[in-house]
Amino acid sequence: MCRMSRLSTRAELLQGTLDLLILQIVSLGSVHGYAIAQRLNQISRDALQVQQGSLYPALHRLEKRGWLRAEWRTADSGREAKFYALTPAGRRRLDVERMEWSRLSQAIALVLQTAR
Amino acid sequence: MRRDEAIDKELQFHLDERVADLMAAGAAPDEALRQARVEFGGAVQVKEALRDQRRFRPIESWAQDVRFALRSLRRTPAFAIAAAAILGLGIGANATVFSVVNAVVLQPLPFDRADDIVQIRRRTASASSFSFDMHDYLALRTQREALSALAILDVFNAGRYTMLTGSGAESITGVRVSAEFFRVLGVSPIRGRLFADGDDVPGQPSTAVITRTFWNRRLAGDPDVVGRSLTIGGHLYTVIGIAPDSVDAFGRAGVYLILPVPQASDDRSNSFQVLARVNPRVGCAEAQAQIDGVAHREAALHPRLTNMPNGVVLRSLREEIVGPIRPALRLLTIAVGFVLLVACSNVANLVLARGLTRRREIAVMAALGASRWRIVQRALAENALLAASGGGLGLLLAYAAARAWPVMAAVNVPRADRIHIDGRVLLFVMSIALFSALLAGLPPALQLSGADLTRWLKQGGAQGDSGIGGHRLRAVLTLAQVALSTVLLLGAGLLGRSFWNLATVDPGFRANDVLTMSVSLTPSRYSDSVRLGAYSAAVSAALERIPGVVAASSTPALPTDFPFDFPVRVVGAAADRISDASGSTELEAWYRSIDPHYFAAMGIPLVQGRTFGDADSASAEPSLIINQALARAAFPNGHAIGQALIIGEGYLTDARDLRPRTIVGVVGDTREQGVRFAPTMTMYLPAAQAPEMITRIIVEKIPLRWVIRSNRETSALSAAVRQAVLSVDPTQPAADFAGMNEVLARSIAPNRFNMLMLAIFGGIALALAGMGIYGLTAYAVAQRTREIGIRLSLGAKPGQLRRALIWQGLRLCAGGAVIGAILASWLARFLRALLFGVGASDALTLVAVASTVAAMTAIATYLPASRAAAIDPMLALRQD
Numbered sequence: 001m002c003r004m005s006r007l008s009t010r011a012e013l014l015q016g017t018l019d020l021l022i023l024q025i026v027s028l029g030s031v032h033g034y035a036i037a038q039r040l041n042q043i044s045r046d047a048l049q050v051q052q053g054s055l056y057p058a059l060h061r062l063e064k065r066g067w068l069r070a071e072w073r074t075a076d077s078g079r080e081a082k083f084y085a086l087t088p089a090g091r092r093r094l095d096v097e098r099m100e101w102s103r104l105s106q107a108i109a110l111v112l113q114t115a116r
Numbered sequence: 117m118r119r120d121e122a123i124d125k126e127l128q129f130h131l132d133e134r135v136a137d138l139m140a141a142g143a144a145p146d147e148a149l150r151q152a153r154v155e156f157g158g159a160v161q162v163k164e165a166l167r168d169q170r171r172f173r174p175i176e177s178w179a180q181d182v183r184f185a186l187r188s189l190r191r192t193p194a195f196a197i198a199a200a201a202i203l204g205l206g207i208g209a210n211a212t213v214f215s216v217v218n219a220v221v222l223q224p225l226p227f228d229r230a231d232d233i234v235q236i237r238r239r240t241a242s243a244s245s246f247s248f249d250m251h252d253y254l255a256l257r258t259q260r261e262a263l264s265a266l267a268i269l270d271v272f273n274a275g276r277y278t279m280l281t282g283s284g285a286e287s288i289t290g291v292r293v294s295a296e297f298f299r300v301l302g303v304s305p306i307r308g309r310l311f312a313d314g315d316d317v318p319g320q321p322s323t324a325v326i327t328r329t330f331w332n333r334r335l336a337g338d339p340d341v342v343g344r345s346l347t348i349g350g351h352l353y354t355v356i357g358i359a360p361d362s363v364d365a366f367g368r369a370g371v372y373l374i375l376p377v378p379q380a381s382d383d384r385s386n387s388f389q390v391l392a393r394v395n396p397r398v399g400c401a402e403a404q405a406q407i408d409g410v411a412h413r414e415a416a417l418h419p420r421l422t423n424m425p426n427g428v429v430l431r432s433l434r435e436e437i438v439g440p441i442r443p444a445l446r447l448l449t450i451a452v453g454f455v456l457l458v459a460c461s462n463v464a465n466l467v468l469a470r471g472l473t474r475r476r477e478i479a480v481m482a483a484l485g486a487s488r489w490r491i492v493q494r495a496l497a498e499n500a501l502l503a504a505s506g507g508g509l510g511l512l513l514a515y516a517a518a519r520a521w522p523v524m525a526a527v528n529v530p531r532a533d534r535i536h537i538d539g540r541v542l543l544f545v546m547s548i549a550l551f552s553a554l555l556a557g558l559p560p561a562l563q564l565s566g567a568d569l570t571r572w573l574k575q576g577g578a579q580g581d582s583g584i585g586g587h588r589l590r591a592v593l594t595l596a597q598v599a600l601s602t603v604l605l606l607g608a609g610l611l612g613r614s615f616w617n618l619a620t621v622d623p624g625f626r627a628n629d630v631l632t633m634s635v636s637l638t639p640s641r642y643s644d645s646v647r648l649g650a651y652s653a654a655v656s657a658a659l660e661r662i663p664g665v666v667a668a669s670s671t672p673a674l675p676t677d678f679p680f681d682f683p684v685r686v687v688g689a690a691a692d693r694i695s696d697a698s699g700s701t702e703l704e705a706w707y708r709s710i711d712p713h714y715f716a717a718m719g720i721p722l723v724q725g726r727t728f729g730d731a732d733s734a735s736a737e738p739s740l741i742i743n744q745a746l747a748r749a750a751f752p753n754g755h756a757i758g759q760a761l762i763i764g765e766g767y768l769t770d771a772r773d774l775r776p777r778t779i780v781g782v783v784g785d786t787r788e789q790g791v792r793f794a795p796t797m798t799m800y801l802p803a804a805q806a807p808e809m810i811t812r813i814i815v816e817k818i819p820l821r822w823v824i825r826s827n828r829e830t831s832a833l834s835a836a837v838r839q840a841v842l843s844v845d846p847t848q849p850a851a852d853f854a855g856m857n858e859v860l861a862r863s864i865a866p867n868r869f870n871m872l873m874l875a876i877f878g879g880i881a882l883a884l885a886g887m888g889i890y891g892l893t894a895y896a897v898a899q900r901t902r903e904i905g906i907r908l909s910l911g912a913k914p915g916q917l918r919r920a921l922i923w924q925g926l927r928l929c930a931g932g933a934v935i936g937a938i939l940a941s942w943l944a945r946f947l948r949a950l951l952f953g954v955g956a957s958d959a960l961t962l963v964a965v966a967s968t969v970a971a972m973t974a975i976a977t978y979l980p981a982s983r984a985a986a987i988d989p990m991l992a993l994r995q996d
Contacts, residue, residue, distance in 0.1 A: 033126060077133065
């Protein structure tokens with residue numbers, strides 16, 4: 001029973017933070033799904049292993065909410081790939097998510113320092 | 117590009133790129149492909165999750181959900197069956213009551229523009245009465261603009277008539293109506309014609325209209341029935357046409373006889389009722405004002421003749437028919453609503469308990485990016501399936517009940533034969549099934565999918581186990597069940613107490629071993645008191661010759677039959693004393709003209725003086741026996757014997773009938789109006805000395821009743837009684853055999869029915885609540901096995917532990933019972949009209965219900981608590 005609830009907790013955390021990370025990466029320029037996965041791994045120095053299984057649903061969800069815009073273009077490898085870019089709404093969302101994240105991490109840091 | 121293709125292409129691109137990268141890093145092609153796939157996870161699941169996000173094809177996802185739900189329900193058949201059965205019970209109870217409400221209240225009467233049909237009632241001091249006399253009807257007839265039709269009919273005669281047939285005499289149901297009756301109802305003939313204006317003018321031939329059923333059943337569908345002559349009540353009537361059976365919606369008569377309406381009348385018998393059709397151009401409000409005006413003018417013009425000094429009220433026919441049963445229907449509707457709520461919360465509990473084991477599945481869905489709505493939707497699909505099967509079951513239940521209703525004729529639901537499952541009932545069942553699916557499914561679904569909700573909690577730092585939230589929700593649901601079943605049980609308890617009070621109240625006579633029957637007299641044969649008195653004495657004597665019969669007597673009405681009262685006035689010296697006391701010398705007393713052995717037959721005790729004997733003949737000095745209630749009211753000083761009363765002043769016209777009648781005896785009080793009501797003031801006259809006008813009313817309008825006391829089984833008596841009655845006059849058959857106990861039981865049958873229904877519903881609710889408490893405790897024990905093991909190993913005593921668990925259950929149930937009691941006291945106003953001899957907040961009922969609920973809780977918690985106490989600490993600790 002306990003194990004199950006832990007699993008669901010991690011999934012939730014992942015979902016929330018994954019959105020932020022995706023928005024951040026896409027904000028740097030139009031990019032396809034594989035590149036997003038690669039960049040996540042690179043930037044976080046492999047500390048964040050993103051399951052591709054959750055990456056694509058997240059991308060589609062963000063697209064549907066109007067935060068990402070998608071279009072099919074030719075990739076460097078010469079094949080057709082789906083490229084994602086940030087919409088104005090997505091940019092605003094990114095600001096919000098960023099702010100929430102920093103507030104949360106500050107709060108946690110504060111707790112960690114003072115409750116020692 | 118189709119969406120599926122797009123998804124495939126996007127994911128394929130990802131895989132290919134990864135393989136290329138891995139190969140560029142030096143991996144072998146096979147190895148690269150394998151690793152890329154492992155990293156990617158299940159491509160199928162990802163695609164599924166992506167498809168789930170597509171809202172624009174909801175049907176497909178619903179169908180998918182339903183398939184999924186079917187699979188998962190098949191895996192847990194016990195849960196599926198239990199949940200469907202519980203919902204079926206709740207929905208079935210509601211569907212049953214709704215089918216009755218639908219037939220009785222919602223369906224329009226089977227007449228054209230039925231809302232325009234009204235009954236005209238006399239306003240009385242406190243309320244209104246439907247009984248009318250001929251004089252007032254004629255007065256109302258002068259106003260014709262507001263009403264497009266105005267009919268008068270016999271009120272008492274919607275009962276028995278004797279019809280002569282080729283082989284003998286038959287008892288039939290009929291009613292005398294004036295010519296406009298069918299125009300009021302707005303029906304057309306099936307054959308021949310209905311009454312036309314002028315048919316009711318005195319001197320016109322006597323005509324009759326029969327219903328289709330009567331035509332088929334009694335006259336064997338005779339094709340030449342129009343024009344045929346029938347001898348009914350000693351009169352020759354010519355059948356002029358056949359009316360549709362829909363006219364029965366009003367009375368239950370098979371034959372409609374023409375009632376001659378004179379030009380003028382001094383009739384004040386109040387033995388008619390008046391029906392009218394409001395002119396649609398005038399409207400009900402205006403018609404009410406106009407007719408009321410006529411009544412007031414008549415009251416000013418002929419104050420001594422009219423019986424409507426306070427004017428009249430128009431009440432719709434529908435209200436007349438539906439009104440009396442409405443409190444019971446309202447009560448039942450509330451009760452079954454509660455049962456449905458209990459059933460839903462019970463199923464919600466089951467779903468929750470099961471949902472806890474499904475959290476992994478839900479977590480995976482959430483991890484794959486399914487939205488919360490998507491998860492709720494999937495959970496609801498399962499409940500929709502359960503509710504659909506529950507709805508089907510409920511429909512079957514309602515169907516069975518609809519067929520059983522007419523059988524339960526004792527309940528006397530008007531239009532019971534029209535109760536059936538129609539489109540409206542189907543629609544109702546579908547909507548409450550949907551409602552139950554939501555009610556039973558939404559709380560657990562939201563609770564289980566509550567990721568977003570708990571997220572904010574978690575950000576605040578509370579990393580609670582969501583199992584506790586589930587447990588709390590289940591406890592709340594159980595609490596609600598206990599509360600609702602407490603309300604139902606309290607209602608059932610109060611009605612039960614009322615019924616018990618009604619059933620055991622002393623009616624003032626001994627109903628055991630008394631057989632009753634009636635003879636519908638032919639007026640021409642027994643037109644005056646002397647002849648009627650001789651006939652009833654002869655029949656009573658013949659009855660008393662039957663072996664086993666102790667005493668027999670006729671009476672115009674049995675207790676509970678109908679009101680039959682006249683004014684009485686004290687005369688002589690005693691009158692002055694009473695006028696000092698109450699300011700009035702006129703009292704209303706119930707009228708009974710009887711044979712000498714009436715009191716012996718009924719078992720009414722003689723308190724003072726003597727009973728009647730053969731000496732009290734038509735030619736003797738008029739004598740009178742009164743009951744104690746009348747004696748107290750008329751002679752506060754207690755000396756009734758030898759005093760005299762005058763009966764029916766203002767009603768009776770014959771001077772001989774207005775002679776003072778000397779009181780020769782005082783008898784015990786009886787509840788003539790029915791056991792619900794206080795004993796009425798009653799007077800008894802020898803049948804032979806009855807006032808002529810009252811005798812005429814009895815002969816023409818009321819079947820004469822008999823009460824027969826025997827020391828034999830009353831049911832074995834009817835054949836001999838039938839014989840004895842025919843031996844006096846072969847043209848006057850006996851009918852309506854019933855034990856006096858039965859007559860009394862019939863008068864309280866609605867109370868019994870309400871009580872039984874509430875008891876059944878309360879029992880169902882209590883059983884469901886018991887299951888809820890059991891499940892809750894069992895689950896808590898299962899979850900806390902480890903903790904309990906630790907406690908036991910640390911030295912807790914099993915008995916202590918068991919008590920603690922039971923105590924926990926009892927606390928929950930106490931909370932529920934208190935909430936239920938509060939709710940019940942608020943709902944008591946719906947019940948008050950149905951109570952008798954018990955207050956709406958009766959302490960005894962409260963205590964009884966509380967102990968029942970507590971006992972149920974103790975039983976429901978005992979088993980799981982004992983299991984907890986029997987846990988082996990070592991095993992429990994090893995358990996993961």
